[in-house]
Amino acid sequence: MKPRTKARTRLVAQRLVGVKWVNPVDAMRAFGLMQGQDQSVFSSIALRSTGDIADVAHALESQEIVRGYPMRGTVFAAPAEDLRWMTELLANPGIERARTTVIDSGGSDSDIDAIRHIVLDKGPVTNAEFKAIVTQVNPEASARILYRTRYLLMVEGTLAYLGRDQRIGPAPTGGSLEEVFNGDRQAAANEIIARYIRTHGPVTLEDIVWWSKLPKKLVQESLRNLPNDIETSGEDYLRAGLIDEAAGSSSSVLRAPHLLPAFDEYILGYKDRLFAMSQETHEHVVPRNMGVFRKPVVVDGVVRGSWRKVGDKLVIEDVAGIPAYAEPGIRRKFRDYPFF
Structure with a gap:
């Protein structure tokens, strides 16, 4: 799959374009986990659901969405009901x-x-x-x-x-590996891998192993027992019907600009980020590759630069040539951005 096609398809899979999840809790359940060492993850959740940060705040106050250390020694956001078994x-x-x-x-x-x-x-x-x-x-x-x-x-x-x-x-009680899966680690792996594929696909075996850090044999066994709503395309795994959905999306929808948080899953959810940017742009977004991320400006699935808020103003660093047609949309996205 060509990088541009892959980028557009992943935008649809993550519901940054097209139909959003009905509410933040549904979005979080679909993903299972979102990298959340920075609280801007709550903006990521809003961008994939109602777009209203107040809805995310409500889910936090009701403790339906929480954060913990379920994987990689890093903070992630998770549905409260799933945090315990995912961490185990x-x-x-x-x-x-x-x-x-x-x-x-x-x-x-x-x-x-x-x-x-x-x-x-x-x-x-x-x-x-x-x-x-x-x-x-x-x-x-x-x-x-x-x-x-x-x-x-x-x-x-x-x-x-x-x-x-x-x-x-x-921490939320219940929902342990024993309670949810009768202690079956393979069944639990099947579930989290299916969620990753549905929300991030197209992804490869290498993406899944890199993201989950699960043993490769465990991942391979999961891929031999995929649910019916997941399909393959060459070496890629993705939600069934996703390619047709992306192909059927209007050009104006796919080409629309996005202002994303610094640690957004569109950037951090894949082993190889160059599907969405050049090496030069990557060096700008992740300076010296030291774990510090700038907020990306994405146009037609491609990272074109970074953005920040200074007072009430939007400041853009154009690295890869932001097309003129995207500028009005970028201003609208900044005006409507769900700042946490």
């Missing part, structure tokens, strides 16, 4: 290794127990309050202990980021 399946490092890193940093099992008890007793706390609790328990605690203890308590299923203010509090 995908978290790396897992509980025992995470506990060891706390101990190696100068903490202790008694420190971990005390911090857990105090946070659960006090209810949702801010990051500053969590730091104060860690320091109260261990006055010699380093920043490393602070981060690693918070990670451990989220990976073990005790805590999560909750609510509009994303305080640290009791």
Whole structure:
């Protein structure tokens, strides 16, 4: 599949164009996980559903959408009902290794127990309050202990980021791997891989392994048992009917510009990002490839530059030539952008 065709098809799969999900919770359930180390992930959810950040805020307040550390040692947004089993399946490092890193940093099992008890007793706390609790328990605690203890308590299923203010509090109960899949890791892998394919396809085996970090054999077994709404096209896996849906979309819809958050799944959801940009543009969007992302301007599926908000004004850095026809649409997208 040609890069431009792949880019357009992925725009449709992610519902950045075409029919949106009815509400933010449905969007989050469809994706399963969205990379969320930056709270701009809530704007990503809004862009794929109602477009209204107030709807996302409501889902956060009702704790239907939460954030945790389900995979890659990175914060992701997730449906509250799925966070526990996804973390049990995908978290790396897992509980025992995470506990060891706390101990190696100068903490202790008694420190971990005390911090857990105090946070659960006090209810949702801010990051500053969590730091104060860690320091109260261990006055010699380093920043490393602070981060690693918070990670451990989220990976073990005790805590999560909750609510509009994303305080640290009791993680959603239930929905464990045992409860949902009778402890069957393959069945759980089948589910998360199907969600990834539906929302990101066309994707390859390599994309799926890279994204999930699951063992290749587990992924290959999932691909031999795909649900009926997923099909193949060459080496690609995608939602059934997606190619026809993208081909049937009007040119004006596909060519429309998009202002995306810095850590959006359209950029971070694939092993190879060059389907949507040149190497030069990638170096601009991800300077020195150090994990810092600029907010991309996307036109017809292609990243053309980056954007930022300065006061109330839109500032654009044009890297790859933003077509003149896209400029009015870019201004409209900035006016309607769901800032969190």
